[in-house]
Amino acid sequence: MGREDDLPTLEFGKDGKPLYVNGPYDNADKVIKTLEKSVGKGNYDYLLQGGSEIVDDLG
Secondary structure, eight states: OOOGGGSOOOOOSBTTBOEEEOOTTOOHHHHHHHHHHHHOTTSOEEEOOSSOHHHHHHO
16 A cells, blocks of 8 residues: 555545535535535535525526
């Protein structure tokens, strides 16, 4: 096994921020509220695909 220094650097999210893309069975409203509580409003990005109250509110 290699040393920890030999491990590749993995990047997640978009532009250094968390990125949430909802799935068909996700509770998007709950996830968005958790993100706001965890990292603060405006410190994450998201892509919602229909059916969420948040999407309806944005419309």
